[in-house]
Amino acid sequence: MEFVLIAIALVLVALVAGVGLLVGRGRRTTRLDDDAVSGTTLTRPRPPSAPAAPPEDRPAGATASGQGLAPVEPVAPGTPPVDLPPAVAAPDVVFETPPPSAGRLVRLRSRLARSQSSLGRGLLTVLARERLTEDDWEEVEETLLAADVGVAATTQIVERLRTQSLVLATATPADLRALLVRELTAVLGPDLDRTLGTDRREGRPGVVLVVGVNGAGKTTTVGKIARVLVGDGRSVVLGAADTFRAAAADQLETWGERVGVMTVRGREGADPASVAFEAVRTGVEAEVDTVVVDTAGRLHTKSGLMDELGKIKRVVEKQSPVTETLLVLDATTGQNGIVQARVFTQAVDVTGVVLTKLDGTAKGGIVVSVQRELGIPVKLIGLGEGADDLAPFEPEAFAEGLVGAADQ
Numbered sequence: 001m002e003f004v005l006i007a008i009a010l011v012l013v014a015l016v017a018g019v020g021l022l023v024g025r026g027r028r029t030t031r032l033d034d035d036a037v038s039g040t041t042l043t044r045p046r047p048p049s050a051p052a053a054p055p056e057d058r059p060a061g062a063t064a065s066g067q068g069l070a071p072v073e074p075v076a077p078g079t080p081p082v083d084l085p086p087a088v089a090a091p092d093v094v095f096e097t098p099p100p101s102a103g104r105l106v107r108l109r110s111r112l113a114r115s116q117s118s119l120g121r122g123l124l125t126v127l128a129r130e131r132l133t134e135d136d137w138e139e140v141e142e143t144l145l146a147a148d149v150g151v152a153a154t155t156q157i158v159e160r161l162r163t164q165s166l167v168l169a170t171a172t173p174a175d176l177r178a179l180l181v182r183e184l185t186a187v188l189g190p191d192l193d194r195t196l197g198t199d200r201r202e203g204r205p206g207v208v209l210v211v212g213v214n215g216a217g218k219t220t221t222v223g224k225i226a227r228v229l230v231g232d233g234r235s236v237v238l239g240a241a242d243t244f245r246a247a248a249a250d251q252l253e254t255w256g257e258r259v260g261v262m263t264v265r266g267r268e269g270a271d272p273a274s275v276a277f278e279a280v281r282t283g284v285e286a287e288v289d290t291v292v293v294d295t296a297g298r299l300h301t302k303s304g305l306m307d308e309l310g311k312i313k314r315v316v317e318k319q320s321p322v323t324e325t326l327l328v329l330d331a332t333t334g335q336n337g338i339v340q341a342r343v344f345t346q347a348v349d350v351t352g353v354v355l356t357k358l359d360g361t362a363k364g365g366i367v368v369s370v371q372r373e374l375g376i377p378v379k380l381i382g383l384g385e386g387a388d389d390l391a392p393f394e395p396e397a398f399a400e401g402l403v404g405a406a407d408q
């Protein structure tokens with residue numbers, strides 16, 4: 001009898017422990033220490049209740065991310081085989097569904113208010129004068145330079161506007177706006193290819209490496225990129241290869257958890273290349289569309305930076321080709337940001353720029369000078385601290401944001 005009671009007690013303890021592992025953590029990820037490779041722990045979102053519901057039956061807010069992943073295994077080794085009840089998602093486990101990326105810039109362009117009031121309105125005020133004198137043209141030039149448009153593009157805009165002096169003299173306010181939008185769009189590189197390389201290639205996930213100095217908004221941007229991709233219906237794995245600061249990995253994990261995206265992270269100080277490798281390996285195994293890897297930006301020497309980024313790329317490419325390398329730049333740092341950017345472009349083959357914090361600057365013309373000086377297209381822009389305040393860059397919508405609508 002005593003033996004039977006002990007056996008029942010043991011079964012009950014095992015049941016409680018098992019359920020606790022699957023449901024009771026109040027988090028949407030489960031740590032799989034038995035998946036850990038040297039210095040790397042893996043987190044993955046809770047799998048949907050088995051059997052997996054077809055997409056149309058998934059609860060509102062759930063995303064397809066995490067689909068195709070192996071179910072979470074019980075953690076503790078030697079745990080007695082217990083018939084666990086199916087893992088029911090806790091009531092708070094509802095993944096957010098970010099909006100698709102299309103049209104985001106149009107929605108967010110009012111965030112360019114500071115640039116609009118100095119650059120757009122400044123130019124419109126001068127151009128609306130009846131007869132434009134040399135002083136007026138100088139004012140146009142100064143306004144463009146003050147907004148960080150850069151000397152070459154400023155000269156181009158002024159020359160083109162001067163050839164249209166006769167048109168300007170008789171233009172209505174609406175015509176003036178349209179003309180200015182046209183001229184600004186022309187210097188924003190409307191024909192540049194801004195496609196993000198996130199597609200699977202040769203049966204492997206697309207890999208996006210995100211580089212940049214710390215404080216530029218890199219980690220936040222990786223989280224926002226995950227949301228852009230999930231919003232566009234893609235499955236994603238995140239790699240927290242910024243192992244200098246534990247908080248960066250925590251931050252990334254939180255971004256991922258909100259949209260049901262798995263984050264691979266290492267212990268503080270772990271080799272960034274091994275975390276990046278592990279993230280891509282996980283993405284290959286899980287057959288996701290894209291793996292996005294955050295890297296550290298606080299290397300003080302150029303050779304250190306080159307070595308580390310070069311190693312990350314080499315190691316990652318043993319698994320899957322890097323399809324996009326994005327450089328994150330803080331728009332409020334102006335020319336300093338461009339100098340820093342050059343160091344990165346010498347270290348890795350940067351294929352696109354993300355300009356963050358454009359909502360906090362009057363120097364929206366920085367997009368023009370960054371593209372011209374680095375010869376790399378701006379692909380995404382940050383227009384706020386909100387989770388979905390990252391938009392694909394569209395030259396015309398941006399120029400419209402700079403000039404503003406008639407009633408603004």
Ligand SMILES: Nc1nc2c(ncn2[C@@H]2O[C@H](COP(=O)(O)OP(=O)(O)OP(=O)(O)O)[C@@H](O)[C@H]2O)c(=O)[nH]1
Pocket residue numbers: 213214215216217218219220221242245248297356357358359360381382383384385389
């Ligand atoms: N206003 C505004 N703030 C932003 C934008 N993008 C990022 N930020 C803020 O910039 C700050 C720095 O962002 P992080 O992502 O921590 O910067 P980081 O480059 O990863 O820095 P480390 O992790 O220290 O390397 C955070 O407070 C972000 O919310 C943006 O587009 N607009």
